[in-house]
Amino acid sequence: WTLQASIFERRKAVYDSKLDSFDRQLDELSSVISRSQSDAEGYRQRLKVAASIEQMRKQLEARQVGSRLNTLLAEDNWAEMSRSLSNAEQTTEAAKRQQGGTAADRNGYIQSWRAEVSQSLSEANSRLSDARELLNKAKLRKQLVELRSEADAIVQSVAKVSVGAVLQSGERLITLVPVNAPLEIETNIVGRSSGFVHVGDPVVIKFDTFPYSQYGLAHGTVRALSPDSFSARDQVRD
8 A cells, every 4th residue: 555655646746747847838828928919019009100100201201391211211110010010929829829739738648647547546446356356255265164162262172183074964073161161070970879969959079180188179069960870881882
């Protein structure tokens, strides 16, 4: 994400710089147009004055009051004003054409940049969609192969099976002992004492591993009694 953001920032900087260049060109051309139009208006006013002076010089020359030289100078001044006006108008038109071309180039650059960004965005969205699909598949595969206990527990035993083996229905794979769960003990009662044991009776438990004289006794309550009885021979056979 950081790399993509950095790339976009660089591309955006180039884009902004290019637009600034176009805008400067357009501003310069606007200044040229404004200046040329102002010059043209001034030349039009001076051309009117030059035409009036030329007409007066011709009248004075016809009356033999003015000289031919003054008439020629007036005609030259009118021609110069006319030429300057034509140059100003041509400069205005050329700047307008150049301004239109620059504006078209600017708009074309914007459209091209947007099209390129849209294409890149479309490709990125496509790659993102593919990546999300792969991620969902990976999550599904993980759910299919991952076994999660409903509560925190300690692994007591794991069946000896090879990798890739298929377990039959009801076959035990892992035995877990829940953490902080009540301790349940399954024990055998001799037949002559079974009639004196009832559900709910308190019991005292001794552990062979932990001598009761040192570690004390455990106390509990009878929770269930098996309705069946078996002999020691049956137990050995099982």
